[in-house]
Amino acid sequence: MATTTPVLRGELVTLRPIRADDADAMWDMLSDPEGNRLTGTTQAFTREQVEEWCATVGAREDRHDWAITHVTDEYLGEIVLNRVDTHSRNANLRLAMRPGQRGRGFGSEAISLVLAFAFGEPPGGLGLHRVSLDVLSINPRARVLYESLGFVEEGRLREAHLDGEFWCDAIVMAILEDDWRALHGGQAAT
Secondary structure (H helix, E strand, O other): OOOOOOOEEOOOOEEEEOOHHHHHHHHHHHOOHHHHHHHOOOOOOOHHHHHHHHHHHHHOOOOEEEEEEEOOOEEEEEEEEEEEEOOOOEEEEEEEEOOOOOOOOHHHHHHHHHHHHHHOOOOOOOOOOEEEEEEEOOOHHHHHHHHHOOOEEEEEEEEEEEEOOEEEEEEEEEEEHHHHHHHOOOOOOO
């Protein structure tokens, strides 16, 4: 049975489930060499794979995939909470933005909305304890963003990713529900 991905609204962005008509914009995002480099995306996708993914991802279990949109419902990027483990109450977070949409505050607000959902109590939230992510050492801007939102470095996988001709580290970061609540005045996430 698929999990229901809710619409999440902030001041700058609205997060809505990925849908079939996002395929053109997702294809644009996945065709961006710099975005792929910064996120460590090395797999090449066909147009047909992207179309099928957009049409079917909403029916997959243990994950929530949102399109990051702004005002006109234009797809600006995606944010994903995957590998959701309800027993251990943890998940992994992934963010990717289309060319021209990075550095505008959309990703920051999207992460905040997803963390509020992740740490919120059911039925409106997932009641998670931990959300983790990996960031490449070649992407210091993303690392600073994650740290500003409360993520803490937990470890480093040395030379785990080949960036062109050079190796770079994958930095493992996470935020715990108590970290989230401390940043938000002890209030439960909603």
